[in-house]
Amino acid sequence: MFCFKYNSASQMDHSKMNHNHNPEMGHAGHNHQAMIDDFRKRFYVVLVLTVPIMLLSPMIQHFIGVSWQFPGSTYILFALSTVVFLYGGWPFLTGWLQEIKEKNPGMMFLIGFAISVAYLYSSVVVFGLAGVDFFWELTTLILIMLLGHWIEMKSVAGASKELELLVQLMPDDAHKVQGDKVEDVKTSLLVKDDVVLIKPGERVAADGIILEGEAYLNESMLTGESKPVARQKGAKVIAGSINGNSAFKITVSHTAKDSYLSQVIKLVDDAQRSKSQTQLLADTAAKWLTVIALVSGILTFAYWYITGQSFAFAMERMVTVIVICCPHALGLAVPLVVAKSTALSAKNGLLIKNRQEFENSRKITTIVFDKTGTLTIGKFEVSKTVSLNSHYSENEIIRFSAALEQNSQHPIATGILQKAKDLSIALTPVKDFNALTGKGVKGTIEGKEVMMVSPGYLKENDISIPEGFAASDTETFGFLLIDNDLIGYVALSDEIRPESFDAIRILKQNNIKSILLTGDNKTVAASVCKTLEMESFIAEVLPEQKLQKIKELQNAGEFVAMTGDGVNDAPALAQADIGIAVGSGSDIAAETAGIVLVNSNPKDIVNLVLFGKATHKKMIQNLIWATGYNVIALPLAAGVLYNQGILLSPAIGAVLMTCSSVIVAINASLLKVDATGKGN
Structure with missing residues (x-):
């Protein structure tokens, strides 16, 4: 029947x-x-x-x-x-x-x-x-x-x-490594911390971290990104992505039911x-x-x-x-x-958690963009190191900065750590590490209180900016304080994504305003805003201040979409008419966002709006x-x-x-x- x-x-x-x-x-x-x-x-x-x-x-x-x-x-x-x-x-x-x-x-x-x-x-x-x-x-x-x-x-x-097709991406079997032996087991039996071998041309069997080797992975069915992406030791990989021509091993992050792919399907x-x-x-x-x-x-x-x-x-x-x-x-x-x-959205890296918000995307009149990692590549490189204390060389500035930043996930930290690696500087352990939301980080290194802070922190605490310092419209600065003395600073530069230009242009064609909202300094924000021909920018704001800025736009009659990382921007994402968590990668549990974009590509945000329409x-x-x-x-x-x-x-x-x-x-x-x- x-x-x-x-x-x-x-x-x-x-x-x-x-x-x-x-x-x-x-x-x-x-x-x-x-x-x-x-x-x-x-x-x-x-x-x-x-x-x-x-x-x-x-x-x-x-x-x-x-x-x-x-x-x-x-x-x-x-x-x-x-x-x-x-x-x-x-x-x-x-x-x-x-x-x-x-x-x-x-x-x-x-x-x-x-x-x-x-x-x-x-x-x-x-x-x-x-x-x-x-x-x-x-x-x-x-x-x-x-x-x-x-x-x-x-x-x-x-x-x-x-x-x-998404459901079928997960391979049936995995090559589990046990000592010197490799045993084929059902993917569903893998648990956290198992080591799995991924052979050339195979699909990744589980979410994990690369333990040995490196690879180019095709993630197009998961993220919409058509080009293979390079993944090296320590990088995250997503179950279901297709391996290129080299074998590598991963440490499993969690069981199959908690994998990125399973969460997407749910x-x-x-x-x-x-x-x-x-x-x-x-x-x-x-x-x-x-x-x-x-x-x-x-x-x-x-x-x-x-x-x-x-x-x-x-x-x-x-x-x-x-x-x-x-x-x-x-x-x-x-x-x-x-x-x-x-289903199409998921294939293109647009994960819809709130159906109504997705359909309401056609009403958007203003999109508020985060800068770092969304409109810019998010890969900061150290462009300049300046010592303001004769007892500390430029390499010492990098040594203390990198030691402090090794516990941070911020793109600036990545740039400083890469510079330390390039200079073969060994990292010193840090104790009592603490993140100062929107202001910097601090900790204890070699018995000293060390801080890496933004220009805004210096202003708030009446710390004089050094003579001869000139803000650049393309650089972001981190100031190093040791026992409350300004020791030096590091300048980092970040490039604008090529896709950002098309994204802002297409939004303009659809009569949607684009506003830059960032904690970075006004000079850098103004430069990015002008280069991309955005409507306006709001700079040097703390995460808790972003919510107020969203309210002000809504009170002015705008239907606002907010893009953010889903963590620091949670209050603003919740306040916006449409909250879009970007750059979440394999972590899609951004509770405050109605929509999650797997990549940080601004073109995906345009895709979302136009596809919603x-x-x-x-x-x-x-x-x-x-x-x-x-x-x-x-x-x-x-x-x-x-x-x-x-x-x-x-x-x-x-x-x-x-x-x-x-x-x-x-x-x-x-x-x-x-x-x-x-x-x-």
Whole structure:
């Protein structure tokens, strides 16, 4: 027994993919395919039975001018039609009963009601009631409905093909290293701190850290980044990415269920299940359409019967109206677009945690950008080291700075540590390390209190900036304090990403303002703002001040999207109309952001905005088609043009209803994100 019920609350379980790492997902995936196969089998059985039913139908014989009546032919017609009704109509009958049980009448209720009325009336005619049966209409109606459901189920499955591909990225087996031996084990059995060998051309078996070797990894299916990325010892790797030509070993970071890929699949599944205002609108419209179909069908029957038409004619009109008004296309209109857009987003490194925020991206008037790592490459390089104390050489400035920064994750720390490595400077242990949010870091080194701070910290604490110091419009400065004495400073430079220029340009073309919000100094911020031709900049702000800046923009009437790292920027991300966590890599647990971008590429932010617009556009197109079709088809089904010779049969009504659903499915499947960030 199969009942494939379409409604927006349960369009299909997108997590139910054929996934051999998750028995439940695999079982459900097979169930869905079994349902498709079942509809196909029922369709072919009914197709074979349709031929003798058509030939034995008195009305069809009258149309073609022949008479094949013989004793018992009416009962054979009844028997064949009963098989079609019970076997071919079974999914619709069970669906009808289920919707009655749930007190939620919808498409299955309408179809089940229509075919039951047609069958019962025709059966009574066979056994003595004066009238004409329409077994052939019943048979063709069921035949077309089975075909329509078969096609639509395949379309729904196709809408989640991208997600299924994500599910299949995880390899079945992993090469676990145990001493001098390598043993093949199931990926699902890997645990934290296991060592795994990744051979050339294989997929990475688990999230982890490179222990030995280096590689170029293709992460395009996970992040949307088309170019292979270099990963060296100590770098993070993501499960499912494809290794290049060299072997390397990784230390597993966590189990498969906690992997980046598993989190992505869960996010996509959750997003596909969540309802936005657009989908709630479609739900409401579908429920009203069900009521309208029933009322219209009854009124149509009453009108034609009272005005003198035969009982059979009035019954046929009622059945046609009910069938043609099934809210099938309306029920598919939004969920299919949701399934397609969330899966496509995940493939392109756009992870949707809040469905409503994604659809609201079309309303954005201002995007607030972080600078470091988003608009700039985020790879700081030491451009200058200056000692202000004769007891400390430039190398000593780097030694203390690098020792202090070894516990920091900030891009500036990375640049200083790289400089120490280039100079072969050994790092001294640091004690009592503490990060001063938005101001710098401090700790104890060799018994001294050491601080690496921003120019803003010097101003706040009335520490004189050294003579001859001149702020550069391309450099960021870190000042070294030892026991509260200013010892020297390090200048670091960061390049603007090439993609930033296109991103800001495309936003301007779409009338979206871009504002730079950074804790860096005003000179650097002004330079970046001017170079990229952004609207304005706000510099030297602490994380807690960013929230206030977002409020000020909102109070000015702007619909604001905020980009941030999801940690220091959490208050501002929560305050913004749309919070976008960027540069999260394999960590996608940015609770305050509704959307997570795997990469820090500003082009991805443009992709997000334009794809959000395209997704909403597809939803509206589908809703317009689904409702517009009913506005036109219902009167024709009721027979308003009967006197002009235009009359739709139940079978033609079923064809039109199926076509409307298929058109909606095809339109949803055309949604895509191209390389320029223009959603279609």
